[in-house]
Amino acid sequence: MGKADHPSLAIGTDRQSNGNIAGAQPPIETDSIQITPPARVAAGLKSVLKATEVTLKEPGLVRGVAALARLNQFDGIDCPGCAWPDPDHERSLNEYCENGVKAIAEEATAKRCTPDFFRSWSVAELAAQSDYWLGHQGRLTAPMVLRESRDHYEPISWDDAFTMIAGELNSLSSPNQAIFYTSGRTSNEAAFLYQLFVRQFGTNNLPDCSNMCHESSGLALKEVIGVGKGTVKLEDFDLADTILIIGQNPGTNHPRMLATLQKAARRGAAIVAVNPLAEVGLTRFKHPKDVLGLFGAGTKIATHFVQVRLSGDLAFFQGLCKELLEEEARRPGEVIHHDFVQQKTTGFEEYRAALAGVSWDDIVEQSGIPREQIRQIAKVVMRSKNVIACWAMGLTQQRQAVATIQEIVNLALLGGHIGRPGNGVCPVRGHSNVQGDRTMGIWERMPGSFLDKLRDVFGFEPPRKHGWDVVDSIKAMHRGDAKIFFAMGGNFLSATPDTEFTAEALSRCELTVHVSTKLNRAHVISGRQALILPCLGRTDRDRQTSGGQFVSVENSMGVVHMSRGSLDPPSDQLLSEPAIVARLAVATLGDHARVQWMHLVEDYDRIRDLIAQIVPGCEDMNRRVRQRGGFYLPNAARDNDFKTRSGKAHFTVSVMEPIPLGPGQFLLTTLRTHDQYNTTIYGLDDRYRGVFHGRRVVLINPEDVREHGWKAGDRLDITSHFWNEGREELRTAERFVVVPYEIPRRCVATYFPEANVLVPIGSVALRSNTPTSKAVVVSFCLSNANDAAARVDESHVVG
Numbered sequence: 001m002g003k004a005d006h007p008s009l010a011i012g013t014d015r016q017s018n019g020n021i022a023g024a025q026p027p028i029e030t031d032s033i034q035i036t037p038p039a040r041v042a043a044g045l046k047s048v049l050k051a052t053e054v055t056l057k058e059p060g061l062v063r064g065v066a067a068l069a070r071l072n073q074f075d076g077i078d079c080p081g082c083a084w085p086d087p088d089h090e091r092s093l094n095e096y097c098e099n100g101v102k103a104i105a106e107e108a109t110a111k112r113c114t115p116d117f118f119r120s121w122s123v124a125e126l127a128a129q130s131d132y133w134l135g136h137q138g139r140l141t142a143p144m145v146l147r148e149s150r151d152h153y154e155p156i157s158w159d160d161a162f163t164m165i166a167g168e169l170n171s172l173s174s175p176n177q178a179i180f181y182t183s184g185r186t187s188n189e190a191a192f193l194y195q196l197f198v199r200q201f202g203t204n205n206l207p208d209c210s211n212m213c214h215e216s217s218g219l220a221l222k223e224v225i226g227v228g229k230g231t232v233k234l235e236d237f238d239l240a241d242t243i244l245i246i247g248q249n250p251g252t253n254h255p256r257m258l259a260t261l262q263k264a265a266r267r268g269a270a271i272v273a274v275n276p277l278a279e280v281g282l283t284r285f286k287h288p289k290d291v292l293g294l295f296g297a298g299t300k301i302a303t304h305f306v307q308v309r310l311s312g313d314l315a316f317f318q319g320l321c322k323e324l325l326e327e328e329a330r331r332p333g334e335v336i337h338h339d340f341v342q343q344k345t346t347g348f349e350e351y352r353a354a355l356a357g358v359s360w361d362d363i364v365e366q367s368g369i370p371r372e373q374i375r376q377i378a379k380v381v382m383r384s385k386n387v388i389a390c391w392a393m394g395l396t397q398q399r400q401a402v403a404t405i406q407e408i409v410n411l412a413l414l415g416g417h418i419g420r421p422g423n424g425v426c427p428v429r430g431h432s433n434v435q436g437d438r439t440m441g442i443w444e445r446m447p448g449s450f451l452d453k454l455r456d457v458f459g460f461e462p463p464r465k466h467g468w469d470v471v472d473s474i475k476a477m478h479r480g481d482a483k484i485f486f487a488m489g490g491n492f493l494s495a496t497p498d499t500e501f502t503a504e505a506l507s508r509c510e511l512t513v514h515v516s517t518k519l520n521r522a523h524v525i526s527g528r529q530a531l532i533l534p535c536l537g538r539t540d541r542d543r544q545t546s547g548g549q550f551v552s553v554e555n556s557m558g559v560v561h562m563s564r565g566s567l568d569p570p571s572d573q574l575l576s577e578p579a580i581v582a583r584l585a586v587a588t589l590g591d592h593a594r595v596q597w598m599h600l601v602e603d604y605d606r607i608r609d610l611i612a613q614i615v616p617g618c619e620d621m622n623r624r625v626r627q628r629g630g631f632y633l634p635n636a637a638r639d640n641d642f643k644t645r646s647g648k649a650h651f652t653v654s655v656m657e658p659i660p661l662g663p664g665q666f667l668l669t670t671l672r673t674h675d676q677y678n679t680t681i682y683g684l685d686d687r688y689r690g691v692f693h694g695r696r697v698v699l700i701n702p703e704d705v706r707e708h709g710w711k712a713g714d715r716l717d718i719t720s721h722f723w724n725e726g727r728e729e730l731r732t733a734e735r736f737v738v739v740p741y742e743i744p745r746r747c748v749a750t751y752f753p754e755a756n757v758l759v760p761i762g763s764v765a766l767r768s769n770t771p772t773s774k775a776v777v778v779s780f781c782l783s784n785a786n787d788a789a790a791r792v793d794e795s796h797v798v799g
């Protein structure tokens with residue numbers, strides 16, 4: 001279908017390739033893209049070489065080795081990459097992965113982005129650069145301001161910056177006109193102070209990156225097992241007979257998880273990968289620390305690969321559970337863990353009856369998985385005493401994400417696979433402290449008990465009305481209901497859906513403020529005025545009046561532990577995130593402040609003493625966080641105690657709602673490359689998928705490529721289709737290079753943030769309001785652009 005064939009409302013189809021807001025999207029570059037066959041093994045020598053290359057290129061040998069020697073060590077620097085946990089007891093000297101090295105190299109880089117740089121480059125010129133280029137201009141060294149109608153950022157003193165923000169905040173007609181965003185890098189101490197300031201200012205508008213990733217997991221799990229977090233510890237993986245890896249690509253996004261899976265594979269555990277793409281990290285792995293193994297064939301990781309259709313996971317897990325129940329009917333008392341189901345759960349009979357009514361034809365059709373394979377995987381689960389289910393954004397960003405996660409819990413409950421060693425559910429968090437920030441109160445809807453404690457300890461009445469999450473914040477800015485946007489870290493514009501809409505939303509603000517370590521696209525799309533406040537990173541030494549400080553973070557398994565930077569900061573003008581919050585609070589709240597803000601940041605132990613009073617599970621925090629490896633937060637479900645209203649875990653009945661595809665339509669998912677961490681672009685290659693020197697590609701099943709008359713290297717324009725209140729919205733992104741790839745028919749994949757422009761702001765997961773970046777209905781037409789041909793290795797799998 002071509003653009004002219006779309007009959008109804010067209011949003012975006014008439015736009016230029018870069019949309020209405022200049023610079024909202026990166027420039028289109030496809031000329032040098034090279035397509036080769038995907039890699040056959042993850043990590044190994046190439047990983048070691050890449051890590052060495054980026055270390056030499058960015059921080060250099062001395063600074064790089066100094067940081068890496070302390071990375072993920074007991075008194076060292078917590079990796080600013082993902083939230084995969086470190087071993088509780090023993091750690092090796094190099095407790096990190098290739099992407100951890102890249103994260104450190106980016107932050108510890110010797111390059112500097114000084115006021116001179118901003119004098120040379122106008123905002124418009126910066127906006128015309130790629131995200132990769134922007135991110136590689138080095139660490140920011142001084143606060144910068146973009147004044148109204150100016151085209152260059154200029155230096156500003158910290159005092160003037162805080163006075164400016166405070167003036168704007170205090171001139172709002174309601175505190176709810178301000179939005180305070182948090183990214184997952186922010187430490188517990190900074191996050192706690194930040195939410196305290198924001199609530200004392202008078203709003204709960206505290207959206208965070210969790211809204212876009214594991215909100216669906218938190219909501220689903222809290223409802224049915226009483227805790228919105230995972231229930232396993234790292235040591236549970238040593239006991240599991242079966243590990244399900246669902247909608248997750250650990251080889252790129254949580255690389256050290258592969259070492260854990262390798263251990264499990266070597267002792268004979270079944271590892272079942274449920275994913276639309278056969279990701280190399282789950283196929284075969286060479287541990288970079290295993291010097292002899294570097295030259296062998298590597299370890300086979302996944303024993304079973306279930307190539308589920310996009311958004312077909314709910315059907316697949318309903319199929320698994322249906323198999324278990326049917327087998328139980330044939331062999332009563334041998335499949336279901338009846339004692340557990342009777343004593344610890346509710347809703348089993350309703351669930352059994354509902355599943356009996358689901359047709360196998362629907363399950364097979366929706367999941368894309370043959371009945372025999374569902375039966376085969378069910379047998380694997382049935383014979384396993386211990387089962388762990390892990391997942392990531394492949395599940396959480398679907399329309400039925402919450403229902404899908406609750407179906408996985410149903411499977412765990414049937415076999416009693418929760419609340420016992422070697423068993424449990426494990427949503428794997430993608431950013432190092434995203435879980436901790438939520439624990440510290442960064443949430444637009446914190447429970448009343450938390451707010452009551454703030455009131456009792458600090459003597460002010462926190463606002464009770466729920467605030468806006470990410471999607472609602474964007475809509476509020478777009479409507480003009482929100483006027484100030486303050487981001488504690490992150491790259492909001494590139495992380496969020498519907499790029500053009502979000503850019504328009506930000507540009508309608510009176511003031512946009514970003515606390516950042518490096519330049520990114522969010523800095524070039526600003527409100528009437530904009531500020532960049534440069535802060536210390538994880539690797540930097542943090543000295544306050546009382547001496548050197550450390551911060552704390554929480555990993556994916558609920559361990560709170562310390563992180564202490566040791567490198568010289570890139571500039572003596574940088575402030576720590578806690579210091580920025582404190583000075584902002586003093587400037588804004590003035591005499592109304594109920595907290596001795598500057599006293600607190602003189603010594604972060606004082607902040608932790610307050611956290612200990614407010615946050616459940618953080619009692620005696622200053623002592624316990626200094627223990628080797630920190631301490632575990634309480635997790636009742638892990639201990640077989642379900643803190644739901646009934647005191648039991650719940651079976652949930654969900655009904656599949658298939659996403660209809662019209663003729664010529666496909667379902668699209670966004671992905672990261674192996675040279676990317678969230679919105680940070682480390683490089684232009686995706687080594688594991690065989691894509692080099694560029695990112696603007698679309699992965700399509702070879703049969704679909706052939707059927708539509710395309711070929712590898714062709715450029716396609718992609719149009720997304722979304723029905724909103726009876727009208728069809730269309731959004732277009734141009735010139736994506738066709739890469740034939742092993743992915744189910746009528747499913748396609750592209751990288752974000754390039755494809756975010758296609759994700760409609762109104763397309764969200766039911767109940768969690770998470771953008772559905774893994775389920776976008778799209779169609780294609782051949783691009784008119786006459787770029788140079790992409791280089792295609794003839795041995796590549798082409799239909």
Ligand code: SF4
Nearest residue numbers: 079081082097100256
């Ligand atoms: S697995 Fe995650 S936390 Fe660990 S070193 Fe790699 S990126 Fe960092």
